[in-house]
Amino acid sequence: MGIVVQKFGGTSVADVEKIRNVANRVVKTVAQGNSVVVVLSAMAGVTDSLIKLAHQASKNPDGRELDSLLSTGEQTTVTLMAMMLNDMGYKACSLLGFQAEIFTNSAATKARIISIGADKILKLLRDGHIVVVAGFQGIDAGGNITTLGRGGSDTSAVAVAAAINADVCEIYTDVDGVYTTDPSICDKARKLGKISYDEMMEMASLGAKVLQIRSVEFAKKYNVPVHVRSSFSDEEGTMVLSENTGMEELVISGVTCSKGEARITFKKVPDTPGVASRIFKPIADARILVDMIIQNTRAGGQTDLTFTVSKNDYEKALAISRETGKEIGAQEVNGADNLAKVSIIGVGMKNHSGVASTMFSALAAEGINILMISTSEIRISCIVEEKYAELAVRVLHSAFGLDKDK
């Protein structure tokens, strides 16, 4: 018994029959005595179709107009859902972004939520309504419709949950929770019962595509319990919570892997102030995103500097770097584009020593050479040759005791 926010993505509302399935699930939650706010995405494929239509109308569609056009996608699903719920004998009411008072800044196509007027939603809930809120959309101070960018409906749901102080925000997806690693790589991957916001953010940014990273930031900021679960079953999924709410006693919560990494190395660069800036300015000017940067000091006033970029940017970045290398007097600029980044993530490592060495030993035991290392407070990432990626994931999964009981 409480207030539950339930968010369903595009594949869950892809047609009228699927929307009816969602309606049945919503009604079940209501029958359990809960007040329910439903947040919906557009039907799968609709947003892409609308973008295509916009590009038929204009080479470079105006952002404000595009947002107003795209918002029709969620407008369609929420009104259909509310009609169905009415038809099933429930009081239900759809709210578009402006009606739900989801105020954002004015950054068209990638707006950020500033505030949500909770009073309207809460009043409707008190009056016995199921409130069906359009995800992905908001309104700015000038009354213009805005959208929150890809996956923005997750953020809408969490933000609404925060505003009305919901007991839980349920995110329904096509997977049944957050796993210790990708089950398609490691068949011993285990569904996590709980995970912390910080861990989830590291997981999300490293390739586990369960939750939009911005929605997790929002959930952390407002301490909204998020339940990631499957729209196809009633099984419990994974709770995303703050660290101190009884996490499992795991040192490591997950192992992630992203392929398609490339490195570029400057050898024997004069170790003088400003050299890094001269290397990275032209890279940034070419709008190439740099991930890891590592610099070692050599003897004799020289240094080696290596950084990683996405494989897609490799050729371009290498050409730029070779130019830079000549200018700054590097002995050599070389690179490789057959790399992968394997990471272990866990808030537990803050309080456990030896995590890094366990990781390095486990990889070494399988003959996997570590090319680069970077760390955050709750993450250690190693660059390895791409061909070892899957093996590295399985080895680390095992080494940190994540394998499920057979």
Add this chain to the structure above:
Amino acid sequence: MGIVVQKFGGTSVADVEKIRNVANRVVKTVAQGNSVVVVLSAMAGVTDSLIKLAHQASKNPDGRELDSLLSTGEQTTVTLMAMMLNDMGYKACSLLGFQAEIFTNSAATKARIISIGADKILKLLRDGHIVVVAGFQGIDAGGNITTLGRGGSDTSAVAVAAAINADVCEIYTDVDGVYTTDPSICDKARKLGKISYDEMMEMASLGAKVLQIRSVEFAKKYNVPVHVRSSFSDEEGTMVLSENTGMEELVISGVTCSKGEARITFKKVPDTPGVASRIFKPIADARILVDMIIQNTRAGGQTDLTFTVSKNDYEKALAISRETGKEIGAQEVNGADNLAKVSIIGVGMKNHSGVASTMFSALAAEGINILMISTSEIRISCIVEEKYAELAVRVLHSAFGLDKDK
């Protein structure tokens, strides 16, 4: 040079290329030094598809939700139009009903406009924008999206024109103006240069499907000059104006004809108070619309009473009336469903005698028997046998000098 409101219907914006044609026409009007507000309908067929979708979701779709769903149709066309105009180098901005502050009552699917906030539109025009307003939709005091009913975009356009005191409201249709009669019946039909609001309303309600009757009422109330013209040519169409603004010197402006009429006659009914009420109450209870009613007094405290209904309601109305006939002691109840109503319309008849007798003589000369007659201040309607409908139109068109010069 002035403020021009241009309204385009669904067939004019049926796809991206047609919207581009409209954009080109709008830009031409801007190039002539005008400030332009464009009012658009949804793409042809879209509103019907959305209604179908709603009926897949619900047996009896909730009106509020249906309105919010239907409003996506115009949302799509106005945003695409604004994108195109931007792309062509013009400042343009779409406004949905709520953004244009088109406030209506709360009668879902058939809302009435209460007020329009002109300031926002005028400010955008002053800033050099082309303003593209979504037709058909508004918002009520509770922030719910409403729609104005079929053909509501005409009313939106006239209401916006009234609010911003536009110099003219141009309604673009697939015909090039208002004709003296249906050109498919009478090849001598002539396009009118001007017509009064009252005449236009009589024409609209009698089957000339050029303008929604409510939009004409609105235009009359706020004295908005309406220019009905073709979206496929640059020719002048028909101006709809108030009577005293230099109308043409015509006694009669048009001849209209509606087939599919049926009559029911009560013969020798006791002529006592309350008898009409006993006849029409059960008809009204069955939701059958009655058009003309005629009662003749007979000798001996008896009367004959005849009324007309649509052919579609004939069988039902006759069955009900036969029951009533027994109850009230009518000698006979009979009927016919092969009738047509032919009308002549003209503000000139207020100041000309002999109009009715000219009409009756012209019909008599061709052997057309008049079965019923009804009149208003600017209209005379005769019920004739359906087979004479076209002939009657041509005869009257000629008799009142409406035939075009050959």
